[in-house]
Amino acid sequence: xxxxxxxxxxxxxxxxxLFTVLYGTVKKVRVYxxxxxxxxxxxxxxxxxxxxxxxxxxxxxxxxxxxxxDVLRDGFYGLFGFLDIPxxxxxxxxIKPLSGSASTALFTDIVKTTGADSMATQMSAVxxxxxxxxxxxxxxxxxxxxxxxxxxxVPVCLVADFIGIVVxxxxxxxxx
Amino acid sequence: MNALxxxxxxxxxxxxxxxxxxxxxxxxxxxGAKAAVEISxxxxxxxxxxxGITKILEDSGLIYRIAHLFKPLICRLFKNIPDDHPSxxxxxxxxxxNLFGLGNAATPLGIQAMQDLDALNQxxxxxxxxxxxxxxxxxxxxxxxxxxxxxxxxxxxxxNPAAVVLPVLIATTISALTALLVxxxxxxxxx
Numbered sequence: 001x002x003x004x005x006x007x008x009x010x011x012x013x014x015x016x017x018l019f020t021v022l023y024g025t026v027k028k029v030r031v032y033x034x035x036x037x038x039x040x041x042x043x044x045x046x047x048x049x050x051x052x053x054x055x056x057x058x059x060x061x062x063x064x065x066x067x068x069x070d071v072l073r074d075g076f077y078g079l080f081g082f083l084d085i086p087x088x089x090x091x092x093x094x095i096k097p098l099s100g101s102a103s104t105a106l107f108t109d110i111v112k113t114t115g116a117d118s119m120a121t122q123m124s125a126v127x128x129x130x131x132x133x134x135x136x137x138x139x140x141x142x143x144x145x146x147x148x149x150x151x152x153x154v155p156v157c158l159v160a161d162f163i164g165i166v167v168x169x170x171x172x173x174x175x176x
Numbered sequence: 177m178n179a180l181x182x183x184x185x186x187x188x189x190x191x192x193x194x195x196x197x198x199x200x201x202x203x204x205x206x207x208g209a210k211a212a213v214e215i216s217x218x219x220x221x222x223x224x225x226x227x228g229i230t231k232i233l234e235d236s237g238l239i240y241r242i243a244h245l246f247k248p249l250i251c252r253l254f255k256n257i258p259d260d261h262p263s264x265x266x267x268x269x270x271x272x273x274n275l276f277g278l279g280n281a282a283t284p285l286g287i288q289a290m291q292d293l294d295a296l297n298q299x300x301x302x303x304x305x306x307x308x309x310x311x312x313x314x315x316x317x318x319x320x321x322x323x324x325x326x327x328x329x330x331x332x333x334x335x336n337p338a339a340v341v342l343p344v345l346i347a348t349t350i351s352a353l354t355a356l357l358v359x360x361x362x363x364x365x366x367x
Contacts, residue, residue: 038231042224
């Protein structure tokens with residue numbers, strides 16, 4: 001079932017591309033020239049995003065390496081100790097919004113050290129699947145249109161992330 | 177963003193000094209810069225490809241037809257988008273890409289959507305309610321099947337990796353809905 005669905009999702013982009021070029025050709029668009037014309041905009045967009053991405057990454061990496069991350073994790077672990085959440089899942093909950101590659105590495109590590117069927121793995125899997133790399137999304141999307149005044153967006157995202165993690169923990173407990 | 181960044185940097189440096197992680201901290205800053213360059217190069221490729229595809233959609237008029245088709249659905253969440261506006265297409269395609277876990281498509285289409293939404297922005301540099309809704313939907317990440325998680329679980333001998341699908345789907349749906357509620361709540365307070 002999963003295999004078939006994976007194949008289906010692999011089909012989406014190629015089919016969409018095929019449909020786009022055929023539809024364009026029917027409508028007498030010179031698709032090659034159009035594509036080149038569109039692709040020209042790419043570098044300008046990335047140039048806009050790059051400084052935002054760099055600024056946020058410097059802060060995130062520094063935060064992880066400074067030891068502040070461990071203190072934050074231990075703090076959360078102590079604070080929510082009564083919920084009996086594995087400490088690995090707490091790490092996952094903090095890492096996921098910060099960094100995509102770090103959370104993948106951490107997840108692989110959790111599966112390796114605690115076993116594929118442990119509670120820590122199950123909970124991390126649900127967090128990993130249901131949370132998003134919030135800071136990356138903020139940097140890229142806000143950077144793309146040079147937004148300086150974000151009003152209450154950042155607190156909304158942080159509150160929503162927190163609720164998302166709690167939901168993931170509750171759902172995991174309920175299922176496994 | 178300003179306050180968050182300031183706090184992260186200051187707290188990190190203070191901790192680095194007191195926990196003796198200064199060397200690691202300094203190295204990490206430049207590692208972060210390097211990661212930003214690598215990701216930007218990766219984005220340069222995929223964003224350019226999607227800009228190319230989008231240009232064909234535009235020139236053939238397909239972008240307006242898709243917008244027309246999905247307008248009733250999208251405009252429930254995004255009130256101030258004019259009829260058949262290209263942003264509807266970009267938002268629709270971004271949401272679909274997220275649903276199917278197509279990372280290579282979701283980010284470029286999201287950038288496109290932000291640019292289309294910014295075209296409607298009267299006060300450049302200040303975020304609009306539509307942009308906020310769009311970003312909140314994206315950070316809540318609705319995903320039907322988490323292929324990468326299943327892949328890792330299968331690799332390390334989980335007895336039934338696909339068992340994670342249902343809990344993830346439930347968790348992500350509830351958290352996406354609560355995220356929109358939180359946004360609506362903040363919107364009321366800050367009106």
